[in-house]
Amino acid sequence: MSRLANRAEVIKLARALAVEPEALQYLHGLPSDAVAQLRSAISDVIHDEQRAPLGLLAAVARWLPAWVSALCARSWFGAPMTARLASELPAWRVADVAGYLDAAFLADVAVDLDPRCAREVLQLMAAKKIMAISHVLLKRDDFVTLGRFVALLPDAALSEVAASIDDEGDLLQVLFFIEARYRIDHIVRLMPAERLQRAVLIVADESRRELWPSVLALMTHAGYGLKRELGDLAAEQGDAVLSAIIETVQQEDLWEDVLPVVVCLSPDVQRQVVNLPALxxxxxxxxxxxxxxxxxxxxxxxxxxxxxxxxxxxxxxxxxxxxxxxxxxxxxxxxxxxxxxxxxxxxxxxxxxxxxxxxxxxxxxxxxxxxxxxxxxxxxxxxxxxxxxxxxxxxxxxx
CATH class of the missing domain: 1.25.40 (Serine Threonine Protein Phosphatase 5, Tetratricopeptide repeat)
Structure with a gap:
C-alpha cells in the first residue's frame, strides 16, 4: 500500500463528502484502491437515487436546442445537477451544450462530474474551452479537480495545459491527485526536461516544504525507468538534496513508499544513497x-x-x-x-x-x-x- 496514494484518495473522498480530511483519518490504513472504490460507490449511490428525475430531464434535453439546455443549466439546474445530468446524455450532446457555457460555470460542473463519463466529452470539446476551464481551476488552486481529469485529456490539450502551469509546485500537486496514475510517465514525458529538474529540486527549497511529499509521490508512482531517471537527477544535485529527501521521508513516515524507489536507482546512486550518514x-x-x-x-x-x-x-x-x-x-x-x-x-x-x-x-x-x-x-x-x-x-x- 502507498501512504501517499492513500493520502490523496482520502482528500478526494473528503472533498466528495464535504468534510475535512482529518475527519477521515481512520481510513489511512486502507489501500488507496479501496478508498477510491468507496468514493465511486458513494457517487453511484447518489446518482442512482436521482436516476428517475434525471432520466426525464435528459429525455427533454436531448431534443432542446443546445443553447436552451445551456440556459436551463445555468439558470435553473445549477452546477451539481448539471454534472449529474451530463452522465445521462450522449457525449456529443454534452459537448454541444458546453460550448454555450462559460468557463467558470463549467469549472463548477467539473467539481461534481464523474470522470468515468467525461473521457469522450473531453475529446469532443474545443481545446480553447478546455484551456479556459483549466485556468479557472488553477486560479482557484483546485488541484483535486484538475488531477481527476488531466489524464483524460488528448495529448495536444495536455501539453498546452502543462505549459500553461508556470509553477512546478502547482504541476506536482495536480499529479499528486491524478486519477489514472499509470499515465504519469506519459504526462511527464510531455514536459521539457528542465521543468522536470526544477520540480525535483523543490525538495531542496525549505520554503516549499509542504510540496516535498508531492515530489516523493511523483517518484513513487512513476514507472521503473522514470524512477531511476528522477532518482539519478536528484543525486546529481549532491548529498544535501538527497539528505533533504531522506529527512522528509522520515518525518512523513513514507519509507514503505520510498524503499521500492531506492531499489530502482542505478547502482552508483543506490550506493550513494544508502551510505549517506542521514540514512x-x-x-x-x-x-x-x-x-x-x-x-x-x-x-x-x-x-x-x-x-x-x-x-x-x-x-x-x-x-x-x-x-x-x-x-x-x-x-x-x-x-x-x-x-x-x-x-x-x-x-x-x-x-x-x-x-x-x-x-x-x-x-x-x-x-x-x-x-x-x-x-x-x-x-x-x-x-x-x-x-x-x-x-x-x-x-x-x-x-
Whole structure:
C-alpha cells in the first residue's frame, strides 16, 4: 500500500463528502484502491437515487436546442445537477451544450462530474474551452479537480495545459491527485526536461516544504525507468538534496513508499544513497525496518543492504538486534527467493550469539527442503560466517 496514494484518495473522498480530511483519518490504513472504490460507490449511490428525475430531464434535453439546455443549466439546474445530468446524455450532446457555457460555470460542473463519463466529452470539446476551464481551476488552486481529469485529456490539450502551469509546485500537486496514475510517465514525458529538474529540486527549497511529499509521490508512482531517471537527477544535485529527501521521508513516515524507489536507482546512486550518514541513523533505520516488516519489503531491503558499507551494515545489525525472531524468518525467506544469502548472513554475523543461533534455527527448517547443491552452498556460507546452532543444553544432575 502507498501512504501517499492513500493520502490523496482520502482528500478526494473528503472533498466528495464535504468534510475535512482529518475527519477521515481512520481510513489511512486502507489501500488507496479501496478508498477510491468507496468514493465511486458513494457517487453511484447518489446518482442512482436521482436516476428517475434525471432520466426525464435528459429525455427533454436531448431534443432542446443546445443553447436552451445551456440556459436551463445555468439558470435553473445549477452546477451539481448539471454534472449529474451530463452522465445521462450522449457525449456529443454534452459537448454541444458546453460550448454555450462559460468557463467558470463549467469549472463548477467539473467539481461534481464523474470522470468515468467525461473521457469522450473531453475529446469532443474545443481545446480553447478546455484551456479556459483549466485556468479557472488553477486560479482557484483546485488541484483535486484538475488531477481527476488531466489524464483524460488528448495529448495536444495536455501539453498546452502543462505549459500553461508556470509553477512546478502547482504541476506536482495536480499529479499528486491524478486519477489514472499509470499515465504519469506519459504526462511527464510531455514536459521539457528542465521543468522536470526544477520540480525535483523543490525538495531542496525549505520554503516549499509542504510540496516535498508531492515530489516523493511523483517518484513513487512513476514507472521503473522514470524512477531511476528522477532518482539519478536528484543525486546529481549532491548529498544535501538527497539528505533533504531522506529527512522528509522520515518525518512523513513514507519509507514503505520510498524503499521500492531506492531499489530502482542505478547502482552508483543506490550506493550513494544508502551510505549517506542521514540514512544510517538509528531512528531512520528503525522506521525502515518497521516499514520493511509491515509491508513485506525484505527483498528490497536486502538489495539496499547489499550496497551498504560496513558502518551501514553495523548500524542495521544494531537495529535488527532489538527485533523479534519473526523478522529473521521474513528476511530468510526473502533471501531464499532472491538468493541474497551473503548479504543476509553478513548482517547476521554482526548480531549477538543468541540472535545468530535464532537465525541458524530458522535456516535449519529450510535446509531439508532444498536440493543437495543449494543446501550444501547454504551450509558452507553458515560455516564461513561462523553462524552456528545453539549448543545442546546439559541436563541438570539429579538431586
Amino acid at each position: 544510517q541513523r538509528a531512528d531512520v533505520l528503525e522506521k525502515i525496518i518497521a516499514a520493511t516488516q509491515y509491508r513485506q519489503l525484505w527483498s528490497a531491503m536486502l538489495c539496499l543492504a547489499e550496497a551498504m558499507n560496513d558502518s551501514g551494515r553495523e548500524a542495521l545489525a544494531r537495529v535488527i538486534e532489538q527485533t523479534d525472531e519473526t523478522l529473521l524468518a521474513q528476511a530468510a525467506y526473502a533471501a531464499l527467493l532472491r538468493s541474497q544469502w551473503r548479504t543476509l548472513l553478513d548482517i547476521v554475523r554482526r548480531l549477538s550469539s543468541a540472535r545468530q543461533h535464532d537465525c541458524h534455527e530458522v535456516l535449519a527448517h529450510y535446509l531439508p527442503t532444498l536440493d543437495r547443491e543449494t543446501a550444501g552452498y547454504l551450509q558452507a556460507l553458515l560455516n564461513e560466517y561462523g553462524i552456528e546452532a545453539a549448543p545442546e543444553s546439559t541436563p541438570e544432575p539429579a538431586q
